[in-house]
Amino acid sequence: MPSVSLTVNGTSHTVEVEGRTLLVELLREKLRLTGTHVGCDTSQCGACVVHVNGESVKSCTILAVQADGGSVTTIEGLAGPDGALHPMQEAFREYHALQCGFCTPGMVMSAIDLVKKHPDGMSEHEIREGLEGNLCRCTGYHNIVRAIAAAQEVMHGRAAALAPAEA
Amino acid sequence: MYDFAYHKPATLAEAVGLLADPEARPISGGQTILPALKHRLDRPAALVDLSGIAELRGIRKDRDRLVIGAMSRHFEIQTSPVVQAAIPALARMAGMLGDTQVRNRGTMGGSLANNDPAADYPAAALGLGATLVTSGGRRIGADDFFQGMFATALEPGELLVSIEFPVPEKAGYAKMRNPASRYVMTGVFVSRGPMGVRVAVNGAGPGVFRQPDMEAALEANWSADAVAAIRQDPDGLNGDIHGSAEYRAHLVTVMAKRAVLDAG
Structure with missing residues (x-):
């Protein structure tokens, strides 16, 4: 099983995934970051948008393995440590x-x-x-x-x- | 989506070796193949990720040619000062396809190799007389590369390495988008330059095609008026719930006029 190492909202993770595991599945199901939503699962609705290496992507249309070595920011990672909103x-x-x-x-x-x-x-x-x-x-x-x-x-x-x- | 093995080679040679397996498929930006795999339209044993291969990257001007690496993303092409200076219509086209997130991932090589009838870049490649350079060392002219719906001159396992665009004097593009899907209903790319006057039509037919009557008219008189009276034959064009073949034929003339105006 492939292993993916990535930084999510500033925290390093190494996670075992399948080749077919989508980034959004890694975020929601493995890391339990359920702020990222799945609306259409067909790259149309944009509910699943996260940042990978600073750029917005539809996390339902990128494999978790494609984000290996990268830095991901989700909605949970925007507010400051003191809770101050972006x-x-x-x-x-x-x-x-x-x-x-x-x-x-x-x-x-x-x-x-x-x-x-x-x-x-x-x-x-x-x-x-x-x-x-x-x-x-x-x-x-x-x-x-x-x-x-x-x-x-x-x-x-x-x-x-x-x-x-x-x- | 069925599961598959995942490979991320660092060199072109390694990628070509992995793709010798007929059950392996290349993945570039993934904006087409991943939705297709979700629909189980294909069941590859392995995906070969091309994103780690430096030979497929880079945008540069080489004398009178603009050379774009196949793995260049739409956003890179849209915002590249080199592209904007050499062929501004191509940069504008890159900024008009998909949405921001698709442009952040999708690549020119992926789009050209897929040759979706509703894709944008095939019109630019054919309308500029581009040369497509492959991993097999072949240099394929755009007139020979596109072979109808989702069909190209690429052999199984052969990859696009770069696309060479002769820099034109003028070029322009206009398209009518489906208001719901935003895919191209009909688009027209026009150019005048070292390859002569070229008019390429996408979205309207089963594959991108040239419009010789409009090319002749623009050769004689480069103006929107020159193409205004030229009618596209609807025979063989796409007709579906979104628009009849006759409607798309009508759009060819309208988009050709707008493309000439876009070119200036």
């Missing part, structure tokens, strides 16, 4: 960017990668295009887009704190 999480809370919450972990992970890939900032249109790989079946996109627009200002250092949602 600016993107804080923005999702402030702007009420969720309804049922199922898509939220993937939305947050995708949104962070998007913001990092656009250092000059994104327009509302670019944010919507950038979320092409994430589906919200509550269709709560409006507040998700608003939250990302607010969070990018903090992440790029253009705002010291999140603009209040009612402002």
